[in-house]
Amino acid sequence: MRAQRVTALVTKELKKLVREPANLFMALIFPIVMTVAFGAAFGGLGSGSMDATYTVGIVDLDASANPVWAEAFREGISDTGVLIVREYGENETAHADLLQGKINAFVILPEDFGDSVDSFLAHPADPALWINSTLGLAVDQGSMIIGAVVPPLIQQVLAVTLFGEQALTLALPLSIAAPTQVTSSHLSQFDYMAPGLFAFSAIFITMLVAQAFSTEREQGLLRRISMTPTSSSEVIVSQVISNMITGATQTAIVYLFSGLMGFRSQATVAGIAYAFVIILFLVLCNVGFGLITASLVKSSGAATGLSFLFILPQMFLGTFVPNTGGIGRFVPSYYVTDALTSLFLRGAPLSSPVILMDLLVVAVVGVVTMVVGIVVFQRFGGD
Amino acid sequence: MLPQSTGQAISIKNLVKRYEDVTAVDDLSFSVEAGEVFGLLGPNGAGKSTTINILSGLLEPTSGSATVMGFDVQKEPGKVKERIGVCPQEPAFFPYLTGKENVELMGNLQDMPKEKLRERTDWLLDQVGLGEASSRRAGKYSGGMVRRTSLAMALVHDPELAFLDEPTVGLDPQSRRATWGLIEDLKGRGRTVILTTHYIEEAEALSDRVGIIDHGRLIALDTPQALMEEHGAENLEEVFIKLTGRKIREEV
Numbered sequence: 001m002r003a004q005r006v007t008a009l010v011t012k013e014l015k016k017l018v019r020e021p022a023n024l025f026m027a028l029i030f031p032i033v034m035t036v037a038f039g040a041a042f043g044g045l046g047s048g049s050m051d052a053t054y055t056v057g058i059v060d061l062d063a064s065a066n067p068v069w070a071e072a073f074r075e076g077i078s079d080t081g082v083l084i085v086r087e088y089g090e091n092e093t094a095h096a097d098l099l100q101g102k103i104n105a106f107v108i109l110p111e112d113f114g115d116s117v118d119s120f121l122a123h124p125a126d127p128a129l130w131i132n133s134t135l136g137l138a139v140d141q142g143s144m145i146i147g148a149v150v151p152p153l154i155q156q157v158l159a160v161t162l163f164g165e166q167a168l169t170l171a172l173p174l175s176i177a178a179p180t181q182v183t184s185s186h187l188s189q190f191d192y193m194a195p196g197l198f199a200f201s202a203i204f205i206t207m208l209v210a211q212a213f214s215t216e217r218e219q220g221l222l223r224r225i226s227m228t229p230t231s232s233s234e235v236i237v238s239q240v241i242s243n244m245i246t247g248a249t250q251t252a253i254v255y256l257f258s259g260l261m262g263f264r265s266q267a268t269v270a271g272i273a274y275a276f277v278i279i280l281f282l283v284l285c286n287v288g289f290g291l292i293t294a295s296l297v298k299s300s301g302a303a304t305g306l307s308f309l310f311i312l313p314q315m316f317l318g319t320f321v322p323n324t325g326g327i328g329r330f331v332p333s334y335y336v337t338d339a340l341t342s343l344f345l346r347g348a349p350l351s352s353p354v355i356l357m358d359l360l361v362v363a364v365v366g367v368v369t370m371v372v373g374i375v376v377f378q379r380f381g382g383d
Numbered sequence: 384m385l386p387q388s389t390g391q392a393i394s395i396k397n398l399v400k401r402y403e404d405v406t407a408v409d410d411l412s413f414s415v416e417a418g419e420v421f422g423l424l425g426p427n428g429a430g431k432s433t434t435i436n437i438l439s440g441l442l443e444p445t446s447g448s449a450t451v452m453g454f455d456v457q458k459e460p461g462k463v464k465e466r467i468g469v470c471p472q473e474p475a476f477f478p479y480l481t482g483k484e485n486v487e488l489m490g491n492l493q494d495m496p497k498e499k500l501r502e503r504t505d506w507l508l509d510q511v512g513l514g515e516a517s518s519r520r521a522g523k524y525s526g527g528m529v530r531r532t533s534l535a536m537a538l539v540h541d542p543e544l545a546f547l548d549e550p551t552v553g554l555d556p557q558s559r560r561a562t563w564g565l566i567e568d569l570k571g572r573g574r575t576v577i578l579t580t581h582y583i584e585e586a587e588a589l590s591d592r593v594g595i596i597d598h599g600r601l602i603a604l605d606t607p608q609a610l611m612e613e614h615g616a617e618n619l620e621e622v623f624i625k626l627t628g629r630k631i632r633e634e635v
Binding site: 015 | 439440441461464465467469471473475476477479480484487488489491492493494520536
């Protein structure tokens, strides 16, 4: 493997990308158009900077003689400025609204809520005389932000209800974490779609690779290269590198333009780096699909058509198209979108097992697809 | 390690290439001396391009053996490809690259040092009359310019052995003369050239020896003068017609 040859071939591929309008459109212009169009259609352009609010349901089952504590708790929730209260008379309706996304969480005040507070205030130093009770809490698992923010806020409100405004400054036997002040975008439809746009752009690399190989074969250029000492592995490595550069550029472009269209990523710098890595593995996978496509057909026109056999399933089952169900797990783009959704939308840490598993799956599928692509191309795809 | 020089640039022994029921090369045997310009002539479909493709490591023969610059084309194709330059019959070039970039790409694929590559590219493009057009995209070139670019791509690394398959088809007289000049330059520096052409007078003017093949078989091999004398002909074209007949052939 000679670096000079690989570099020359990578440079050639990148020049082709920039100089041939069809390639330039598909690789770089198309992701921009898609991101801007989706952002305009589904985003909250210009309205995405307001502070976050979360709607919390309160199921008030308190049957205590003194209802003032339940009322104080409700007011405390409203006073946070972050939580909006919606009241429910029974558990089932609140649960249904949570499932439908109408509220982000709900709290169930037990029948003896007021009595429990009264018992504490009457005998603060004697726990044996307290009436112990438990508040029910249900939180939308679809958002790690809500899961991280809402429970501490509710705990804080509960503490203020029990101990008064000085609750956070007094030395208390209870440990209450100070809630994090979160400034976040209101999540628009575009926010939910944006992670899928990253994978969406990369899957079209299948078509670029299939066209590149079949066109160069038609024009006798692969044969011309094979008249030199250049090996087929050097040709394929140069394709992988040039398409990885393309994929990284696409990722940067989608990130930039989705941000301009109102998408507020929760990812850290490390999270963004992770996003590039997992997309590069998706690129590897799609280079493999492109090689397989180019091996199965003899003309560039047929290659374009056949490449959609790999593009469409990845597009509809693994990008921004919602509700793919379990079948999405059969396409690599699903795992990229899943990981990027966790990173960008939920602010998940890199150590999250789900994110690591997504990367592992895409990496393994990428390597396997690439190996199969090379074998198939060397056997059937040459002149 | 280089093998011991045999003085032969090419040695072919009982070479056969069959495609299902078609025998493109049929028990071909001949050799070409180093430094020789060898004209490989034959009607359409005679087996010239197949022979060149085998010698340049692109095709595997059905049987027989061939060495190029002392290396077996089947066992050591990489070493063969480092020493040869091939100008294919159909010009193959990258249309989105400029003429200069096309030539430099081939030099880079041959691992040429950068400075030498730059000098050689500029010199070659001037020689083939593309100096001023070298920064234009090759996709915008005329047919003649493309063919000259293809020739420069084949010769950029100054190969020890050049296979030139119909290098002057479609060229105007000036370009054709420039191509002849390049071939003479190669010969003057001891390079070996295998020239296939349908312009018989071109082969007569440039070749030290000529081999005529038909139906994959070698039917004549000698200097142009000796062939003319042997067949009582005034020129090499008469010899060619006498040996291969007047029937028009199609490519197989």
